[in-house]
Amino acid sequence: MSVLQVQDLKKTYGKIQALKGVSFEIPEGAVFGILGPNGSGKTTMLSIILDVLNADSGSYSWFGQPASPDLRKHIGSLLETPNFYHYLSAVNNLKITNSISGRGDAAAIEAVLHKVKLYERRDSRFSSYSLGMKQRLAIAAALLGDPQILVLDEPTNGLDPVGIMEIRELIIELSKKGHTIIMASHLLDEVEKVCTHVAILKTGTLITSGSVEDVLVDEDIVEIGAADLEQLKHVLSNYPGATSTTFNAQTIQLHFPKGTASAEAMNRYCFNNGIALQYLSIKKKRLEERFFELTNN
Known part of the structure; x- marks a missing residue:
């Protein structure tokens, strides 16, 4: 109501x-x-x-x-x-x-x-x-x-x-x-x-x-990390469905259209390509970030 x-x-x-x-x-x-x-x-x-x-x-x-x-x-x-x-x-x-x-x-x-x-x-x-x-x-x-x-x-x-x-x-x-x-x-x-x-x-x-x-959710962001970050970058270079990739000091963030990211699929893909992930998380933007995106356009 x-x-x-x-x-x-x-x-x-x-x-x-x-x-x-x-x-x-x-x-x-x-x-x-x-x-x-x-x-x-x-x-x-x-x-x-x-x-x-x-x-x-x-x-x-x-x-x-x-x-x-x-x-x-x-x-x-x-x-x-x-x-x-x-x-x-x-x-x-x-x-x-x-x-x-x-x-x-x-x-x-x-x-x-x-x-x-x-x-x-x-x-x-x-x-x-x-x-x-x-x-x-x-x-x-x-x-x-x-x-x-x-x-x-x-x-x-x-x-x-x-x-x-x-x-x-x-x-x-x-x-x-x-x-x-x-x-x-x-x-x-x-x-x-x-x-x-x-x-x-x-x-x-x-x-x-x-x-x-x-x-808040205008896209899905998956953040992952592994012992060998360079190898992880190489494995993920052709990951299907990702719209962009952000490289940080200890993790990598992959951006997907809203509602399309799958933590399970990401984990399986990396494992099948010889990478054991140490960290995996689906993240959300903070309201502050989303607010400035919307009001500065």
Whole structure:
């Protein structure tokens, strides 16, 4: 079942086309990453699906229905810079969020402050918080009422490595409990570690979308090694099906069209030609490498 369906969304600011007919679907239970360089349309996209901005054309629906106040109660969001009253404590700021959104209660406020590790500073003024702590409070506000869907714009912004790891673990934990999470991020490594699906934007155009597995794999890469690397090079010079070969210091990588590589066939071929392999692995490109391939074309 699709949680969100986006169809041909377009948005312009004067002469700038922020979104150029973007369409995709987000399956229920996914951790969906929206990636793109600065100015690619990520925040504009999130603002539209949260009813903060109006699209020039196109449509979107939550669970097959148009957005409504009732549906919005099932969506927690963090959009751009955390915005709280500087002279109020975390608890009092979240009470205001609760009264506006209608999500959560006193027990929920306490629970989310524990989740984002701000409970010990719950009575401190917002103005005394570091940037990372302010970001944690914004995530706490999004979690009020245990919403089914979370929409997070750069959720690890301003966090140190420990804080990034904690938010990553929180996202994974929420996903395991059945939440659908939509997050925009420029931290490719974090998206690769937590997201199940991804959409990549470039200057308002959707370059690709789908499961992380499908987006990453545009070819098969088999990496092998043997005691006599020169002999291995010679044996593999005419290996059928390989589109290219990369020679490294201790291994050789053979590139194949997606879905055609066979580790078993490679091992058998080398053995039949007098080579006992010491190492054999089918590798995947990292999201960072694939991202730059897609956005630099």
